[in-house]
Structures are given as C-alpha cells and as structure tokens.
Amino acid sequence: xxxxxxxxxxxxxxxxxxxxxxxxxxxxxLLFLLVLIWVALSFATDSFFTAANISxxxxxxxxxxxxxxxxxxxxxxxxxxxxxxxxVGLSSTVVAILLKADLPIWxxxxxxxxxxxxxxxxxxxxxxxxxxxxxIMTLATLTGLRGLGLLLTNGLTITGMPPxxxxxxxxxxxxxxxxxxxxxxxxxxxxxxLHHTIWGRYVYAVGSNAEAARLSGVSxxxxxxxxxxxxxxxxxxxGILTASRIGVGxxxxxxxxELQSIAAAVIGGASxxxxxxSIPGPLLGSILLxxxxxxxxxxxxxxxxxxxxxxALIIVIVWLDQMRRSGRR
Numbered sequence: 086x087x088x089x090x091x092x093x094x095x096x097x098x099x100x101x102x103x104x105x106x107x108x109x110x111x112x113x114x115l116l117f118l119l120v121l122i123w124v125a126l127s128f129a130t131d132s133f134f135t136a137a138n139i140s141x142x143x144x145x146x147x148x149x150x151x152x153x154x155x156x157x158x159x160x161x162x163x164x165x166x167x168x169x170x171x172x173v174g175l176s177s178t179v180v181a182i183l184l185k186a187d188l189p190i191w192x193x194x195x196x197x198x199x200x201x202x203x204x205x206x207x208x209x210x211x212x213x214x215x216x217x218x219x220x221i222m223t224l225a226t227l228t229g230l231r232g233l234g235l236l237l238t239n240g241l242t243i244t245g246m247p248p249x250x251x252x253x254x255x256x257x258x259x260x261x262x263x264x265x266x267x268x269x270x271x272x273x274x275x276x277x278x279l280h281h282t283i284w285g286r287y288v289y290a291v292g293s294n295a296e297a298a299r300l301s302g303v304s305x306x307x308x309x310x311x312x313x314x315x316x317x318x319x320x321x322x323x324g325i326l327t328a329s330r331i332g333v334g335x336x337x338x339x340x341x342x343e344l345q346s347i348a349a350a351v352i353g354g355a356s357x358x359x360x361x362x363s364i365p366g367p368l369l370g371s372i373l374l375x376x377x378x379x380x381x382x383x384x385x386x387x388x389x390x391x392x393x394x395x396x397a398l399i400i401v402i403v404w405l406d407q408m409r410r411s412g413r414r
Contacts, residue, residue: 111354115369116352122376130383138379140262144254144330146375147233147264148323153273153367155319158312160350161279162292163211163327163359164219166313168204169346171230173339174375176200176324178234181243181334190250197325199319204230209310227343234336237304243334254330268368271319276364288312292359348376348395356406 126133152169159166176197183193206228211222256263279285287308290298299305321341328334351357352373353366374395381391 091094094372104298112163112363112365112369113197115366115373116351119369119373119376122373122380126380126383128378129380130248130335133380138383140257141166142372142375142379144262144264145379146372147268148330149325149342149345149349149373149375150268150368151271151323152316152320152346153353154271154364155316157350157355157362157364157367158275158288158315159219160347160355161359161362162245162312163295164309164312165223165347165357166208166316166320167220167343168208168226168230169323170339170342170344171227171234172200172204172317172320173324173327173342174336175230175234176321176335177236177328177331177338178238178243178334181246182237183242184246184250188246195323198318200320201321202314203317204321205223205317209306212313213306213309220285231336231340238334238336241337242328244332246332246334250329251332254326263318263351264326264330267322268327271322272364272368275315276375279364284308286312289360293360344395345371345374348399350401351402351406357403358406361406362399372386 123133132138152173156166179200180193180197183196184190188196208222208226211217211225212219215222238283254262254264258266279288287303288296289337290301290303291305291308295305323342324339327338333337346367349370350362350367352371353363353370355362355366361397377394378391380386381388
C-alpha cells in the first residue's frame with residue numbers, strides 16, 4: 086500500500102492535512118490573481134465594474150462552475166469526463182421539448198435531471214465492465230449524445246417555453262442572480278461529500294492508488310459509478326439552467342464546455358494524475374475563465390485568443406503539476 090493511505094485505503098491524516106494546506110495556498114494564489122485581473126480591467130474599461138456586467142459575469146460563471154464541480158470529482162479519481170458539454174446540450178433540448186409538451190415545470194426538470202444518472206452509469210459501466218479508458222468512453226458519448234440531441238430536434242431550435250421557466254434565470258434573490266444561488270445549492274453538498282465524508286476519502290484513495298484502495302476494502306466500482314453520475318448530473322442541471330437563461334433549447338448548446346470544465350478544475354488545483362483537487366478550486370477557476378472571456382469581450386479582443394489563453398493555461402498548470410510530482414519522487 087502507498088504511504089499516502091492508511092489501512093482502510095483512505096488518505097492518512099498527514100496526507101489530508103498537507104493536501105488541504107496546498108489546496109488553500111492554490112486557492113489563495115488564484116484569488117490574488119483574480120483580484121489583479123479585476124483591478125486591471127477596472128482601469129482598462131469603464132464597463133467592467135458595472136452592476137449589469139457583474140451580474141452577467143456571475144450568471145455565465147455559474148454555469149461553468151456547476152459542471153466544473155462535477156468534473157472535479159471525476160478528475161480526483163484519475164478519470165476525465167469529455168461528455169459534459171454534450172450532456173448540457175441534450176438536457177437543454179429535452180427540458181425544452183417536455184415543457185413545450187405542457188409538462189409541469191417541476192416534472193420536466195425532474196425527468197431531465199434523470200439524464201445525469203443514466204449517462205453517468207453508462208460511463209462507469211463502459212470503464213469498469215468493458216475496460217474502456219475514460220477518455221475514449223466519454224469521447225464516444227460526447228459524439229453520441231450530441232447526435233441524439235440533433236436527432237430529437239432535427240437540428241432545429243425549440244422555443245415556446247413557459248415564461249416562468251425562462252424568467253427564473255433572470256431573477257435575483259437578495260440582490261444576487263438566482264443562478265448564483267444554484268451554484269450554492271450544488272457546491273455546499275459537494276464540499277461536504279468530498280471533504281467531510283468517508284466516501285470523499287474513498288474518492289481520493291481511488292485516485293491515489295486504486296489497487297491499494299481495493300485491497301483495503303474500498304469499493305472502487307461504487308466510487309467510480311458515483312463520481313461519473315455526479316459529473317453527468319451536474320452537467321444535466323447546468324443544461325436545464327442554460328435553457329432557462331437563453332430561453333430556447335438548442336442541441337449544440339455547451340459546445341466546448343468540456344474544455345472549460347476541465348480547465349476550471351485544473352486551474353483550481355485539481356491534478357489530472359488523480360488524488361488532488363478540491364471544491365473551492367473549480368469555483369475560482371470558473372470565475373477566472375469567465376473573467377478572461379468577459380474582459381476580452383469588453384476590450385474587443387479577438388475571441389479566438391480566449392481559446393489560446395485557456396489552452397496555454399492548461400499546459401502550464403499541468404506541466405507545473407507534473408514537475409511537482411516528479412520532485413516528490
């Protein structure tokens with residue numbers, strides 16, 4: 086068994102403490118970087134620190150944050166979920182179709198959320214029973230689910246959703262957008278699950294050394310099923326909120342969001358090698374990516390530069406993580 090686990094397959098107290106300290110330092114560094122960018126943008130443009138822009142920033146960042154939180158669970162186990170963008174698109178389409186068929190809003194939302202457990206279970210089945218790498222399994226469903234959404238709509242946009250559903254994402258509560266509170270609803274239980282439950286310790290154990298965890302009595306299969314179900318359900322929830330925000334159901338919604346979720350998690354401190362990651366990390370990572378996108382738009386920067394910057398950030402952070410891991414050997 087690795088030195089980072091104790092006899093029940095979970096990380097030792099010393100390892101947990103060290104991970105928490107490193108996570109706190111990463112979050113603090115990222116927060117400091119965010120503040121610097123905000124200050125720079127406030128001087129560079131007069132429209133950044135306006136109420137309308139901050140509200141828009143929070144709404145867009147909320148959607149990316151939700152899928153990034155789910156992605157973090159998968160990444161901590163050493164896996165990856167490339168299908169989250171397609172799940173967002175399929176969910177926005179399904180909820181729009183159900184609402185247009187006069188299904189009550191609560192029923193349409195509940196039925197659409199069921200896409201998450203179904204897709205997540207399918208991913209885990211392919212990885213565990215068929216022996217497919219997570220990259221291949223979720224890449225295949227990325228293509229398949231996108232095609233399914235287009236098939237359901239024949240490539241058309243679904244309109245005619247109830248005003249109550251559409252207005253939800255545009256409302257505020259206590260002065261903050263309702264989408265922000267949806268992030269809170271996701272983040273609080275996610276934080277408790279990952280950082281304050283035995284199952285959360287199992288997630289880190291599987292990412293650290295899956296075989297050692299298995300020999301210590303940890304149910305690797307159950308852990309893998311749950312993390313992929315969590316990721317897909319977060320993506321389905323984000324898809325529902327996206328449909329509410331844009332007021333239509335579009336199968337191509339969420340294209341590229343799988344990259345955004347991975348980037349947010351990695352920028353927030355999660356390691357693509359597994360066993361490292363936290364819930365606050367992807368929140369800050371999502372805010373950073375949203376700020377870069379928003380700032381570039383306000384400064385009239387070519388939007389293609391946003392993708393270049395995101396890709397460069399991923400390369401640098403993964404390289405630094407690899408160097409850190411090599412230094413510990």
